[in-house]
Amino acid sequence: MWLHVDPRSPQPMYQQVVDGVKSAVAKGILQPGDKLPAVRELSMELTLNHNTVAKAYQELERAGVIEVWRGRGTFIAASKVPADVNERKNELERELERILVEAHHLQMSEDEVEEMLRQVVRRLREGRGEHA
Amino acid sequence: MWLHVDPRSPQPMYQQVVDGVKSAVAKGILQPGDKLPAVRELSMELTLNHNTVAKAYQELERAGVIEVWRGRGTFIAASKVPADVNERKNELERELERILVEAHHLQMSEDEVEEMLRQVVRRLREGRGEHA
Amino acid sequence: MWLHVDPRSPQPMYQQVVDGVKSAVAKGILQPGDKLPAVRELSMELTLNHNTVAKAYQELERAGVIEVWRGRGTFIAASKVPADVNERKNELERELERILVEAHHLQMSEDEVEEMLRQVVRRLREGRGEHA
Amino acid sequence: MWLHVDPRSPQPMYQQVVDGVKSAVAKGILQPGDKLPAVRELSMELTLNHNTVAKAYQELERAGVIEVWRGRGTFIAASKVPADVNERKNELERELERILVEAHHLQMSEDEVEEMLRQVVRRLREGRGEHA
DNA sequence: GTGGTCTAGACCACC
DNA sequence: GTGGTCTAGACCACC
Incomplete structure (x- = not known):
């Protein structure tokens, strides 16, 4: 499941x-x-x-x-852009900022957060069977 | 304030x-x-x-x-690493994944999310008076 | 069809x-x-x-x-007035009021709703080949 | 109440x-x-x-x-335009068309529907204490 | 005090 | 079969 x-x-x-x-x-x-x-x-x-x-x-x-x-x-459903995209993109930006703040208190640099994001992306792509 | x-x-x-x-x-x-x-x-x-x-x-x-x-x-306090760093780093990773999922439903590519993160980082650095 | x-x-x-x-x-x-x-x-x-x-x-x-x-x-059928006309006209009035309430929450003035109605009427008439 | x-x-x-x-x-x-x-x-x-x-x-x-x-x-809340205004305005238009169709089957002309709308507007305005 | 979540179980319209 | 609504009553976080 x-x-x-x-x-x-x-x-x-x-x-x-x-x-x-x-x-x-x-x-x-x-x-x-x-x-x-x-x-x-x-x-x-x-x-x-x-x-x-x-x-x-x-x-x-x-x-x-x-x-x-x-x-x-x-x-x-067939994927389509919701009516309130821009609002929600702003929301995502605020969440990213919050994550950076949290990371700072864990002594992580901003570069390390970027690297962490890239790693998560890589993992998702492998899960989908994509390679690169 | x-x-x-x-x-x-x-x-x-x-x-x-x-x-x-x-x-x-x-x-x-x-x-x-x-x-x-x-x-x-x-x-x-x-x-x-x-x-x-x-x-x-x-x-x-x-x-x-x-x-x-x-x-x-x-x-x-003087900044110091909290006891539960690893737990909280895992938490950050899960939040990044959640953001990527949300972004997918807003038709944003993973590269666009990475770019958005870099932009937020740039904005924070400028706020601190750092340049580069 | x-x-x-x-x-x-x-x-x-x-x-x-x-x-x-x-x-x-x-x-x-x-x-x-x-x-x-x-x-x-x-x-x-x-x-x-x-x-x-x-x-x-x-x-x-x-x-x-x-x-x-x-x-x-x-x-x-040949068009004829149904038995419950008045009831149903009242129903239409209530629906019009509901539309005006919705329009208010979309920041539309009552005049704009009237104009919208006139436009729909115009479109229907053109569809029928009437002009004026 | x-x-x-x-x-x-x-x-x-x-x-x-x-x-x-x-x-x-x-x-x-x-x-x-x-x-x-x-x-x-x-x-x-x-x-x-x-x-x-x-x-x-x-x-x-x-x-x-x-x-x-x-x-x-x-x-x-202070009134503000919702994110999906245009979608909802289209929805209102479709409802107005549906009302005109219903009215036709009650032998009401389109002018009579317009007059009915004006009357509902008048009633709402009076309820608010507006005159004209 | 406030709203939000959840279960258990009934009933309904639609297909 | 499907999802949607509603009551009754418990429990929770927040202020």
Whole structure:
């Protein structure tokens, strides 16, 4: 199973489901058109309540990651740019700054953070079977 | 004032204070030995409950960013590596991966994220008066 | 084909069929006496379950838009005022008010909504080949 | 009370709360900075479950209509244009077209719909104490 | 005090 | 079968 949820995490469980699906899409594990498990099916696999999974699916639909076909099921959507791209890019910038601040207090230089990012990118690419 | 707090932010107020102080240290606005405002003083300036500021100071002390000298006040500590560095570096890596996943859903390439990081670094360095 | 249906729409599929037929009539694409495709035929063209199309036809019959001649087929009815006109006019008024409220939150003035309505009317008239 | 909810309506109750608050803002009954009742307080007044009201408040926050001050309460936000204005304006246009189609089947002319809209506008303005 | 999350279980519309 | 809504009631973090 490509999705796991940790009830002890400070992150809400529905958010973990959202992030897990987004991550699987980014990694190519889930492709546009792929069917997601039904709400109740996934809730049983993750031993979550169906409401929790439903909330995650609604969030993913609003984010344009999945499409709900009424009465038929839920599918990965063709990727498209969300309406609020610029807002969210600014948000990413602020998070990067926050990471740099944290890194400074761990005595990491900015170059080391850049190197860390490159390493994560490399790992993701290998996961996808890309080489370079 | 080098510290601002937004009550509408999803981030808890005490966390904003923690991040604000860490950021001021990372940017060189606050230096080891500098005295921080007293809890009640800061809570009035930021119109926060004093418990909120006290909680932030406790957090900062645990993180080794400040030192509380009972009866004298609170000071920025000499920078030192905290005990749980490796744990927290792993945490940073996970956050970088999460940012890359988000970026993918904004149609940003991994190279663009790297470029964004370099830009943030450049901005921080200029703020510190460094050039290059 | 003058009828399209989107499974990803929040609107139920049968409702989309109902609205599509009503719209075709309003635009003059379908005229009184015109024969509609048989339920099974239309369900195949739209790749819908035949129950879904049957439900739409029942709705259209109740609304007085079509007439079902058992054994012969389904036809566009001569236009006549339905029994519950006043109720439904009140419903339209409530929808217009809801639109004005939404528009307010998009910073549109009431005059801009009126202008938008006039534009939609103009477009519909041009579609019908009317000029003025 | 400026808010009512009808459990027999086809509209979900949380949506009725959302529309009710938006409407009160559009009519000037609620002004930026005004405090909304606490989730549990409002849920008791409307004899709804607190989860239902919480869902409505979350929707309103996402729409930028209200602001949640953590631990303090919920307030009407200063009005600002949402990120997806254009999408939502297109949505309004489609709804206006749907209304014109419905009106046609009630034997209303397009001019009569325009007049109906003007009347609704007039009523709203009078409600606000504007004259003209 | 405030809002947010979660389970358990019922009920509904749609396909 | 599918997802969406709702109640009842517990628990949590934040202020």
